[in-house]
Structures are given as structure tokens and as C-alpha cells.
Amino acid sequence: MRPSRIRTALAATALLPALLVACGGGSRDGNLLAQKLDWKDCPAPSEAQGGGNPPSPLPGGGTWQCATMEAPLDWSNPKGDTLGIALIRARASGDPGKRIGSLIFNFGGPGGSGVTSLPAFAGDYAKLRTRYDLVSFDPRGVGRSDPVKCKSNAQLDEYFQQDATPDNSAERAQLVNRTKQFNAACEKNSGRTLPHVRTTDAARDMDLMRQVLGDSKLHYFGISYGTELGGVYAHLFPKHVGRAVFDGVVDPTKDPEQSALGQAKGFQLALDNFADDCTSKIEECPIGDTSQDVKNRIAKLLKDLDKKPIPGIFPRQLTQTDATNGIAQSLYSKDFWEYLTAGLEEAYDGDGKILMLLSDSMNGRNQNGEYSNIIPANIAINCADEKPRYTVDDIQRKLPTFRAASPLFGDFLAWGMLSCTNWAVPGAADHPEVSAPGAAPILVVGNTGDPATPYEGARRMVDALGKGVGVELTYKGQGHGAYDSKDKCVQNAVNAYLLDGKVPTAGAVCS
Known part of the structure; x- marks a missing residue:
């Protein structure tokens, strides 16, 4: 399963429980613009949102409120069937008197539940809440919004x-068959929803x-x-853009193959940085003597797991795929490097629980x-958005390039491009269209050590938005995204832009 631009919120909360859900009602009179949202206390999250308990009260005793907004199922037929967002x-x-309005968050994925994620991160956005209602949502196909x-x-x-x-050929045939x-x-199970989960649909929502x-x-x-x-x-709506921030930026110029290859390089860079960090400390690195030794031992572990899995979380075994997935998860944030170290230590001793927890x-x-x-929502949205469909022969031709980009993650990300094989809905385009002439300034924040959305994507987003729209801010750090790193400069x-409208100098750097 390819990580392809996946799991922003989930990655940043890897070892945290999911928190919540939505409820409420909308207008049934056919005029969706006139609907009144029925805000109520939030119940416990649905299984599709991750389960768990309702969100904790806000500081000062305030409560989270949830509602459901009706939207057209098919935006080409806005007076037809609806779905709940x-x-x-x-x-x-x-x-x-100083309230600006609503600040709407999308934490990524695609496929992440904003209704779950916003309470998990709310402490980071306390200053923004002084002048905004903080709002998030489950995009169509996700969580409680007609989930795939x-x-x-x-x-x-x-x-x-x-x-x-x-x-080998038998394993390749098995992968293709299981994907189909x-x-x-x-x-x-979700044929009604699949044609209507494109990013353009979510933007109109x-x-x-x-x-x-x-x-x-x-x-x-x-x-x-x-x-x-x-x-x-x-x-789509350049004149409706207010104050907007893009953090952990997807490169809008790349097709799925180029995006996957970029991620291979990004995760390899993050792994290199992890290994360098472990072996450069005063105390002994418990998983290798040198940076290369750390990576060699990880490669051997994965090779051994391909032949013989080890006990994970009973009754499941830690497979090569689980371990690779868990390692990738831990590279989304420097805060998780200690879990990766502990998970590797245990795995070398025959215990796969921590790496399996990360993979889970x-x-x-x-x-x-x-x-x-x-995962179903991620695949559904990507496959509805992305036009290319790849075959086994395509992947085999591309493997050398992916392996050169990342000896550890190259195969994993290359084979992940098969995930849209025989998908029921054709993909819309090779890459998204984001040109926005006439839009207000958009602050675009790139992280030089980002594994999932490599730093170069920020500059390409700025260029694609168009002259006078994108304003780039660089953060020299590690992990996916920048604001939640707690870096005060970022x-x-x-905050100065969102709260006071102060646009940073283009090309500013935080380190």
C-alpha cells in the first residue's frame, strides 16, 4: 500500500488515540446555501473516524461542537442527491469584536478525518483561536462523510x-490479484460514492x-x-481566497510516478538523518556503530523478514511490509525517532510489537x-484524481530508478503505484491544476527535511500558483510539515499573517 501523500494528521499523531466525530443536520428544502447547521456536542467517533472517546473540553471550559452540512453528491447536478459533510x-x-471569521483546516491524507484531527492539535492553534472559529471537516468519502x-x-x-x-512472478501475480x-x-461497497470524491469535489464543498x-x-x-x-x-475560486497557509507542500507539477519517486528520495533523506543523529550522539547508538551500519542492519532485517516474519501483535506476525510501513511512519516526525530506535532494538531480538504498532x-x-x-479513502481519492494507471511491466522498468533513489523504500513505493489497477473510476488528470491569478497572498511553508512532501514542492507550488500569489517561507528542520514542529520562527x-495580515518577506528562512 503506497504512502502516496498520505497521513498528515495520522502521521503526526502516530501513537495517539483518535478522538472524535460529527453530528447534526442540514436543510432539506433544496436550497443548500440556505441551510442552517445544527451544532451539537460531539459524540464518540465512528469506527471509520478511528473510534475512541469524544474530544476533551477546550481550555476554559468550552466544548467542541459538531454538525453535518449537506452538499450535492454530484456537483454537476447540484439539485440532485446529497451527502452529509x-x-x-x-x-x-x-x-x-476582533473575530475575523472561520479558519478551515485540512490535515491531509487524502483520507484523514479533520473532525478527529483538529481536537488532537488544538493546543497548537490556541493563538489562532483568539480571532477565528477553528473549523475542520471530514472530506467526502472520509470518516462520517459517506465513508468509502x-x-x-x-x-x-x-x-x-x-x-x-x-x-518473483508468483508474488507479482498475487499482489496484482489482491489489489484487484x-x-x-x-x-x-461504495460504488455510489467513488465517482464523487475528487479533490475538485472537496474544493467545491x-x-x-x-x-x-x-x-x-x-x-x-x-x-x-x-x-x-x-x-x-x-x-477554482481565486476571488474567494482569504488568508491561507500551505504547510508540508505537495508538488502540484508531478504525476503519480514522479511523486512516488520524490517520496522515495524524501524518506531516504529522513532515514539518513535519523541514522546520522543516532550515531552522532555522545552515548552509544544501540542500533549501529556508524550511520551506514544502521542502514545496513535495517536492510538486513527487512530481507530476513521477507523470508521469515517474527512475532508482532498476537496473533499477527511482523512481515517485511509491516516493518517497512512502520519505519516510514516513524520518519514523519523527529519526535518518533526514539520509537523507531526502540522498535529496531526489539526487532533485532525477535520482537516486532513496536514496529507493528507504528505500522498499524x-x-x-x-x-x-x-x-x-x-486507507480506502486515500486510495479512492487518489485514484479518482490521478489519470495514470500502471502495470507490472511499467513498475519493473522503473525499479532501478526507484532503488537508486532509496535502497530501502524504492521497491515499496514503486510497487505501490499498482494501487489503482482496475479501479472503477477513471482518473481526472496527470496532476492538479492550482494556478490562481488574482488570489490573495498564500503563505507556502516548505521543510528542508520533509520525507513525505519534499522541500522542492514548496517552490513549485509558489510558481504554479502564479505571480504575486504564493509567498515562500523555508523551515530548515526535520519531519513532515513545519508549524507543528513548534518552531517559534515559523x-x-x-500567526502574524493569519491574525494580522502581515505577509512575510518572500524567501524568508527559519532555522
Whole structure:
């Protein structure tokens, strides 16, 4: 299963429980712009959102509120069938006279539940809440918004343990067959939704959301895939863009192959940095004597697991695929490097629990064995967006290039490009259209050590948005995204723009 631009919010909360859900009602009179949102206390999250408990009260005793907004199922037929878009908000905490409006968040994926993620990160956005209602949502196909469903929890356990990096013709045939079966299950269980989960559909939902919330402009904070969604919105509705921030930026100029290759390089860079960090410390690195030794031992572990898995979380075994997935998950944030070190130590001793826990988090599995729908939604949105369809022969031709980019992640990301094989819906385009002439300035934040959305994507997003729109800010750091790194320079620049409209100098650097 390819990580392809996946799991922003999930990655940043790898070892945290999921938190919440949406509820409420909309207008049934056919005039969706006139609907009144029925905000209520948020119930416990649905399984598709990740399960768990309702969100904790806000500081000062405020509560999270949830509602459901009706949107057209098919935006080409806006008076036809509708679906519900789950929303969550925290009302602005400051002087009502200084309130700017709503600040809408998308934490990425595609496939991540914003209704779950916003409470998990709310502490990071306390200053922004002084002048904004903080709002997020489950995009269509995600969480409580008509979620894409493919297989049962037990079937997903088996599916995620398949060999995702086949070494011979039999393994290749098995991977293709299981991919076809998975995609057929998605069509069987969610055929109504699959044609209508493109990023352009979600962007149109956001413009309806803006109007229903009573805002003349869309104030927006997009992270990872959320930057692509924000760019598509800006292209469709340039005059409606208010103050917007893109963090952890998807390169909008790349097709799926180029994106996967960029991720291979990005994750390899993050692994190199992890290994350098471990072996450069005063105390002894427990997983290798040198940076290259660390990477050699990881490569040997994965090779051994391909032949013989080790015990993971009973009754499942830690496979090569699980271990690779878990390692990738831990590279999304420097905060998780200690878990990767501990997981490798245990795995070298024959215990795969920590690496499997990390892999489970990447796949949206909780400790009760229940899966959120982040992976089915991720595949559905990517396959509806992305026109190319790759074959086994295509992948085999491209493997040398991917292996050169990353000896450890190259095969994994290359074979992941098969995920849209026999998908029920054709893809829309080779890459998203984000040109937005006439839009207000958009602050584009790139992280030089980002594994999932490599730094170069920020500059390309700025160029693609068009002259006078994108304003680039560089963060010299590690992990996916910049604002949630807690770097004061980044946070001050973002806060100054969103709260006071102060646009940073183009090309500014935080280190």
C-alpha cells in the first residue's frame, strides 16, 4: 500500500488515540446555501473516524461542537442527491469584536478525518483561536462523510500483511490479484460514492462551507494533501481566497510516478538523518556503530523478514511490509525517532510489537483491531484524481530508478503505484491544476527535511500558483510539515499573517 501523500494528521499523531466525530443536520428544502447547521456536542467517533472517546473540553471550559452540512453528491447536478459533510468547530475565544471569521483546516491524507484531527492539535492553534472559529471537516468519502468502505477488519488484517514488494512472478501475480480484489470490494461497497470524491469535489464543498458558515472569504490552513486541496480551491475560486497557509507542500507539477519517486528520495533523506543523529550522539547508538551500519542492519532485517516474519501483535506476525510501513511512519516526525530506535532494538531480538504498532497507526488500525477508513479513502481519492494507471511491466522498468533513489523504500513505493489497477473510476488528470491569478497572498511553508512532501514542492507550488500569489517561507528542520514542529520562527510568521495580515518577506528562512 503506497504512502502516496498520505497521513498528515495520522502521521503526526502516530501513537495517539483518535478522538472524535460529527453530528447534526442540514436543510432539506433544496436550497443548500440556505441551510442552517445544527451544532451539537460531539459524540464518540465512528469506527471509520478511528473510534475512541469524544474530544476533551477546550481550555476554559468550552466544548467542541459538531454538525453535518449537506452538499450535492454530484456537483454537476447540484439539485440532485446529497451527502452529509461532517464538521467540527471550536468558537473563537477572544474579543467578539476582533473575530475575523472561520479558519478551515485540512490535515491531509487524502483520507484523514479533520473532525478527529483538529481536537488532537488544538493546543497548537490556541493563538489562532483568539480571532477565528477553528473549523475542520471530514472530506467526502472520509470518516462520517459517506465513508468509502472496502473490506472488513479481519480482511484488512490479512490484506496489510501481504507482500508489497514481490520478488518473483508468483508474488507479482498475487499482489496484482489482491489489489484487484480489494478494488472490487471498494466498488461493491461504495460504488455510489467513488465517482464523487475528487479533490475538485472537496474544493467545491469548501466553498459551500464558507458560505454556510457566513464568511465572505475562505480563511484556510492546509497541511500536506491539504495544500493540494487548497491550491485546487484557489484555482477554482481565486476571488474567494482569504488568508491561507500551505504547510508540508505537495508538488502540484508531478504525476503519480514522479511523486512516488520524490517520496522515495524524501524518506531516504529522513532515514539518513535519523541514522546520522543516532550515531552522532555522545552515548552509544544501540542500533549501529556508524550511520551506514544502521542502514545496513535495517536492510538486513527487512530481507530476513521477507523470508521469515517474527512475532508482532498476537496473533499477527511482523512481515517485511509491516516493518517497512512502520519505519516510514516513524520518519514523519523527529519526535518518533526514539520509537523507531526502540522498535529496531526489539526487532533485532525477535520482537516486532513496536514496529507493528507504528505500522498499524499508518494503516488506521486501533488497539481493538478496528480500522478507520483512511486507507480506502486515500486510495479512492487518489485514484479518482490521478489519470495514470500502471502495470507490472511499467513498475519493473522503473525499479532501478526507484532503488537508486532509496535502497530501502524504492521497491515499496514503486510497487505501490499498482494501487489503482482496475479501479472503477477513471482518473481526472496527470496532476492538479492550482494556478490562481488574482488570489490573495498564500503563505507556502516548505521543510528542508520533509520525507513525505519534499522541500522542492514548496517552490513549485509558489510558481504554479502564479505571480504575486504564493509567498515562500523555508523551515530548515526535520519531519513532515513545519508549524507543528513548534518552531517559534515559523509559528510567529504564520500567526502574524493569519491574525494580522502581515505577509512575510518572500524567501524568508527559519532555522
